Amino acid sequence: MASLRALECLVAVADTGSITxxxxxxxSSQPAISHQLAGLEREARTELxxxxxxxxxxxxxxxxxxxxxxxxxxxxASAVRSAxxxxxxxxxxxRLACAxxxxxxxxxxxxxxxxxxxxxxxxxxxxxxxxxELFGFIEADEADVVLVPGPVAERFTSTVVAEEEIxxxxxxxxRLAEQSSVKLGDLDGERLIHFAxxxxxxxxxxxxxxxxxxRPEPVMRTSVTTAAxxxxxxxxxxxxxxxxxxxxxFLGAVRSFSPRWTRQLVAVTPGGADPxxxxxxxxLRARGVRVPRDVQAQLTKAR
Numbered sequence: 429m430a431s432l433r434a435l436e437c438l439v440a441v442a443d444t445g446s447i448t449x450x451x452x453x454x455x456s457s458q459p460a461i462s463h464q465l466a467g468l469e470r471e472a473r474t475e476l477x478x479x480x481x482x483x484x485x486x487x488x489x490x491x492x493x494x495x496x497x498x499x500x501x502x503x504x505a506s507a508v509r510s511a512x513x514x515x516x517x518x519x520x521x522x523r524l525a526c527a528x529x530x531x532x533x534x535x536x537x538x539x540x541x542x543x544x545x546x547x548x549x550x551x552x553x554x555x556x557x558x559x560x561e562l563f564g565f566i567e568a569d570e571a572d573v574v575l576v577p578g579p580v581a582e583r584f585t586s587t588v589v590a591e592e593e594i595x596x597x598x599x600x601x602x603r604l605a606e607q608s609s610v611k612l613g614d615l616d617g618e619r620l621i622h623f624a625x626x627x628x629x630x631x632x633x634x635x636x637x638x639x640x641x642x643r644p645e646p647v648m649r650t651s652v653t654t655a656a657x658x659x660x661x662x663x664x665x666x667x668x669x670x671x672x673x674x675x676x677x678f679l680g681a682v683r684s685f686s687p688r689w690t691r692q693l694v695a696v697t698p699g700g701a702d703p704x705x706x707x708x709x710x711x712l713r714a715r716g717v718r719v720p721r722d723v724q725a726q727l728t729k730a731r
Contacts, residue, residue, distance in 0.1 A: 435497040437464040442494045446483040525554040525565045526575035529653035533672035557627040578692035586694040589712040594689040597657040598666040605681035612640040619665035620644035624651040676720035
């Protein structure tokens with residue numbers, strides 16, 4: 429296969445019309461250029477250049493070859509530029525995956541900033557409410573960064589990017605809404621909006637409540653995390669969700685637990701994160717989870 433250097437020599441000779449000038453252009457020697465061209469002609473099995481008293485001219489075969497030689501040189505240069513851009517976190521592609529409930533409060537603001545400041549980076553996003561599926565994206569090399577609630581198994585490389593509060597949502601006239609904060613024991617026997625089996629929050633909530641010896645009464649289940657607070661506000665019961673699931677303009681009551689209940693959000697990467705992933709994770713950590721002002725006002729006032 430022709431070397432890139434031999435193709436550069438062919439293009440330089442075509443552009444300058446002289447092996448001597450081509451050698452000067454490529455900061456090489458005349459014998460070295462002639463050696464590269466001879467090897468290229470042997471591989472092509474035909475003459476590419478015709479030596480004349482005033483220099484060299486391309487043969488028809490040479491003219492055909494130089495067209496593709498230019499493309500090959502540009503492709504090689506493009507490959508280097510692309511690799512450098514990724515290495516410097518200024519270009520390339522970043523594949524993200526996240527727990528369904530984290531897209532808007534955690535990822536969206538950072539992705540928006542990247543679209544504005546680093547438009548050369550192509551960002552793709554996959555969502556799921558099933559932790560096993562999200563980890564599968566990493567194991568199958570289908571994602572560069574996966575955002576999930578912690579903790580994460582030690583076989584994965586993870587970085588804590590934020591901490592968010594777990595809250596109770598309920599209708600404003602609910603008995604628990606009269607309290608400034610709620611204890612887990614208050615949920616014993618309480619009518620609760622729960623999560624469907626295909627939402628990982630369901631098993632997490634069951635485990636958390638069981639560990640506290642609390643047995644609420646599930647009245648319905650939803651697969652959509654952000655639907656639980658809305659169903660609670662509509663009067664169907666109370667709901668326990670991350671605060672990120674409570675949207676701005678929420679019509680129900682939002683209360684903290686006592687003691688305050690939080691969970692960590694982590695970025696999972698396949699081994700050492702590449703420069704693009706590293707910068708994105710740093711941006712996530714800097715921004716954190718933003719809570720709507722009206723929701724934060726409820727939590728602050730209740731305290």
